[in-house]
Amino acid sequence: MQMPAQIRAPSFVSTRRFFQQKLADLHKCNDLNQLRQLHALIYKFNLHKDPFVAPKLISALSLCRQMELAVSVFDQIPSPNVHSFNTLIKAYIRNSEPDKALELFREMRWSGIDPDSYTYLFFLKASTGLNFVKMIHAHVEKCNLYSDVFMPNSLIDAYSKCGLTGFIEAKMLFDVMEERDVVTYNSMISGLVKVGELTEAKKMFDEMPERDWVSWNAILDGYVKAGEMSAAFAIFEKMPSRNVVSWSTVISGYAKNGDMENAKILFDNMPVKNLVAWTIMISAYAEKGLAKEAIKLYHQMEDAGLKLDDGSIVSILSASAESGLLRLGKKVHQSIIRSRYKCGTLISNALIDMYCKSGSLNMAWQIFNTIERKDLVSWNIMIHGLAMHGHGQKALCLFEKMKEEGFAPDEVTFVGILSACSHSGLVKEGLHYFHTMVTDYKTEPQLEHYGCMIDLLGRGGHLNEAFRLLDEMPFEPNVVIWSSLLGACRMHNAVELAEEVLDQLVKLGPGIAGNFSMLSNIYAAAGDWGSVANARLQLRKTASKRASGASSIELNDELHEFTVMDKSHPKSDRIYQTINGLNQHLQRFAPNVVIAESPCF
DNA sequence: TTAGGGTTAG
Numbered sequence A: 001m002q003m004p005a006q007i008r009a010p011s012f013v014s015t016r017r018f019f020q021q022k023l024a025d026l027h028k029c030n031d032l033n034q035l036r037q038l039h040a041l042i043y044k045f046n047l048h049k050d051p052f053v054a055p056k057l058i059s060a061l062s063l064c065r066q067m068e069l070a071v072s073v074f075d076q077i078p079s080p081n082v083h084s085f086n087t088l089i090k091a092y093i094r095n096s097e098p099d100k101a102l103e104l105f106r107e108m109r110w111s112g113i114d115p116d117s118y119t120y121l122f123f124l125k126a127s128t129g130l131n132f133v134k135m136i137h138a139h140v141e142k143c144n145l146y147s148d149v150f151m152p153n154s155l156i157d158a159y160s161k162c163g164l165t166g167f168i169e170a171k172m173l174f175d176v177m178e179e180r181d182v183v184t185y186n187s188m189i190s191g192l193v194k195v196g197e198l199t200e201a202k203k204m205f206d207e208m209p210e211r212d213w214v215s216w217n218a219i220l221d222g223y224v225k226a227g228e229m230s231a232a233f234a235i236f237e238k239m240p241s242r243n244v245v246s247w248s249t250v251i252s253g254y255a256k257n258g259d260m261e262n263a264k265i266l267f268d269n270m271p272v273k274n275l276v277a278w279t280i281m282i283s284a285y286a287e288k289g290l291a292k293e294a295i296k297l298y299h300q301m302e303d304a305g306l307k308l309d310d311g312s313i314v315s316i317l318s319a320s321a322e323s324g325l326l327r328l329g330k331k332v333h334q335s336i337i338r339s340r341y342k343c344g345t346l347i348s349n350a351l352i353d354m355y356c357k358s359g360s361l362n363m364a365w366q367i368f369n370t371i372e373r374k375d376l377v378s379w380n381i382m383i384h385g386l387a388m389h390g391h392g393q394k395a396l397c398l399f400e401k402m403k404e405e406g407f408a409p410d411e412v413t414f415v416g417i418l419s420a421c422s423h424s425g426l427v428k429e430g431l432h433y434f435h436t437m438v439t440d441y442k443t444e445p446q447l448e449h450y451g452c453m454i455d456l457l458g459r460g461g462h463l464n465e466a467f468r469l470l471d472e473m474p475f476e477p478n479v480v481i482w483s484s485l486l487g488a489c490r491m492h493n494a495v496e497l498a499e500e501v502l503d504q505l506v507k508l509g510p511g512i513a514g515n516f517s518m519l520s521n522i523y524a525a526a527g528d529w530g531s532v533a534n535a536r537l538q539l540r541k542t543a544s545k546r547a548s549g550a551s552s553i554e555l556n557d558e559l560h561e562f563t564v565m566d567k568s569h570p571k572s573d574r575i576y577q578t579i580n581g582l583n584q585h586l587q588r589f590a591p592n593v594v595i596a597e598s599p600c601f
Numbered sequence B: 001t002t003a004g005g006g007t008t009a010g
Helices: A005-024 A032-044 A053-063 A065-077 A082-094 A098-110 A117-128 A130-142 A150-160 A165-177 A182-194 A198-207 A213-225 A230-236 A246-255 A261-270 A275-287 A291-303 A310-323 A326-338 A344-355 A361-372 A377-386 A392-404 A411-422 A426-441 A447-459 A463-472 A479-491 A495-507 A513-526 A529-545 A570-588
Strands: A553-555 A558-562
Touching: A005 A032, A005 A558, A032 A053, A032 A213, A053 A065, A053 A082, A065 A495, A082 A098, A082 A117, A098 A117, A117 A130, A117 A150, A117 A291, A117 A558, A130 A150, A130 A165, A150 A165, A150 A182, A150 A230, A182 A198, A182 A213, A198 A213, A213 A230, A213 A246, A246 A275, A246 A392, A275 A291, A275 A310, A275 A463, A291 A310, A291 A326, A310 A326, A310 A344, A326 A344, A344 A361, A344 A377, A361 A377, A377 A392, A377 A411, A392 A411, A411 A426, A411 A447, A426 A447, A447 A479, A479 A513, A495 A513, A513 A529
Parallel strands: none
Antiparallel strands: A553 A558
């Protein structure tokens, strides 16, 4: 049936008006379904080549993580200008692909287009290293791109994220600025907070001419980061008004200080909860190994209709990895698959790390093999994962493959390689790699590398060489290194050396229950029962004074936790029986390996 | 009368 003309006309006008309105706000559109409709209309009216519409469309597509479509829109712009290039550069940076942004930057230069202040502002937002910021700063100076306060503000922010040396540069810029605004002061306050200069930050906060929410939140964060929760809460109460960031800052402060009760009370009472707020709470529960609470909150977040983003995924996954909460990690992974969220390298790396640390090496390996663009971090995580689970040879193979694919190892890679050798008893190989890291890769060994080598030599029974390296290294040995030596003494029944090592450990701080337990076993193996009794007495004193480290494993939705001297688990007798059985079995086939200390108590 | 920008919490 045909509609009367007078009815059809207003409908057409309102559709056009609606479309025009949508085009004006196109770059802010983050709803994929709505964007799909607009995308179709834009192509229908051939507007995708319009120099004003195309960048907006690219921006919206990048917000909805449709980078392939964004690139295809860019490719159809007849002769892209600096603004079009900037929009795609920003899109890449927003989607955690700074390498592609740099490639595009080079392409822009080859096309004869000069970057403008916007180009550098986008790169400053993504930059992490001091040298990179200095390079941009030099370009900005050379081309005199200081048209307004945005550029120096951006430089101050980027510099102050590069540690103390960077902050000194930021301060120099601040001092010579003729015109400062509230953002300049805010950037300086957050910079001071980052380098731990809370007193100076507070001074600047008190001196600044005007304050908005950001200033209050930045100084609030300063007190939270310093662990001064009562001062932080006093500021929180004193603020003229609070937004979701203020609430989240205080909540994360309580959570980090172990006060989950107050964190939860505030979380329940905050007027508006956004993705970050939920992420803070879920990650905090996960970090503390409180699986049930973390998962319950995760479901509530999903029910509230919130969708994960890169930040929340990485945060929850790394918290799950820390405590080995496989079930929560898997839930996040399933959500990613279900929502067809495009997994970048960052997320894939976080997933691999979570699966490695939760013991699902196969899943980690599967994801590792499907990453489109592996970076050094991906290789490092996988090498560490293999090393951690005793697959020393496989870790070394992967290291060789990584080099074949053109990646240069860094100091983190070598920690993985050396620990792979030490966990698999590959003494010769370990010595070889320790040597080549200096000669071939010009990487100066750090305390961690010496630690791996001392552990490797000690486990392998080369106790004298281990002690020699300990004397020669240019660092003071820490608790980890002394503890690994104590373990080596235990393995090779070196009673006198063990006593020396324990003396050093006691000097370093409050006794660690595990070490006395190990010493008592060394005495027991040597048949010195008087000393066994003494060591056990020390152990009881230590264990009652101080919470010792715990191991945990999640089985059938339940978290089981174990500490030294712990017999609280309902199946404790069976567990220790199994450990003893395994140790006896191992002593026949591999006399140098001990799974865990047998219970003496 | 049409574009893109800087600061705070995960």
